[in-house]
Amino acid sequence: MVTFIVTPLDMSKPTPNPLLQLENQLCFPLYAASRLFTKAYQPLLQELELTYPQYLVLLLLWEHGELTVKELGERLLLDSGTLTPLLKRLEQRALVSRRRDPRDERSVVIGLLPAGQALQEKALCIPAALQTRLQLSPEEFEALRAQLKQLVAQLS
Amino acid sequence: MVTFIVTPLDMSKPTPNPLLQLENQLCFPLYAASRLFTKAYQPLLQELELTYPQYLVLLLLWEHGELTVKELGERLLLDSGTLTPLLKRLEQRALVSRRRDPRDERSVVIGLLPAGQALQEKALCIPAALQTRLQLSPEEFEALRAQLKQLVAQLS
DNA sequence: GTGAATCAAATTGCCCGCAATTAAATTTGA
């Protein structure tokens, strides 16, 4: 004698397809890690009164000096729809300058003003603070960085 | 007679500190990869008329059936400030239902409506399409996923 | 040299993401 136990179809739990499970995908950990990272920066950046993308712009300007909006966009993978208002906010706080390139009036050159330059000193401690927070060995850190770089290359 | 040629201090290239270089950090590749990933989903999700975070919400509902706003927030690491308007948009399109839990009127239970349930079928091909796009070996994929999960755990 | 094509930035409009606050329900503990 065999008894079949028939579980009724529960429409509130419809076909949990493993392909579509959050934890089996790359997308969600990436999305979550990126936002958590930004949040980890937040208290440090708050002291400089910078948002995370504003900080990225300043990193590039500290490293390269003047850059056009286009060059900033290429390096950060952001377009002028994002950068223009962001840069105007930095300009209003006298951290950066914005001027048309006289040799090509289409381009806008972004430069550092003294206050923006001065912020670099305050920012020096930030990478180390984050490193501590992450608790990754140098090998793990490097492996992850390399993999992400490869991913970025693959997708861009 | 000696002529000194004094190179003026070039304030446009100020002290490129390696610690502060974009490419030496984890934060930027993570930020860029996350946005590029979302962009890679975009054409696929456009056919479902979903944004990426809306898709994540539906993934959870397809997997778990009904969830409260709080539970969605815990799993996606998003707060009601993000979720409430997003869920209202899905409700307006009759993809999900929103109702107070009668046993605890503070909670709002989100459920799938038929149109939302039906979308799952159209979404089934999405993970495979991305997998193809990424061109990662199963080992690389798994390694990266594990490292990101660890990072998320470390930061949350 | 001139009209067409291209390019760079700005603008518009929409949707996140999140800090901070508010409102309402529930739990708690004296």
Place this chain on the structure above:
DNA sequence: TCAAATTTAATTGCGGGCAATTTGATTCAC
């Protein structure tokens, strides 16, 4: 029991991101 603390969503306000369009400058092709 009942006031205080806690919990859950909603709301507000602001700064990204990004697609799509517009404006103006430059380059290209003929």
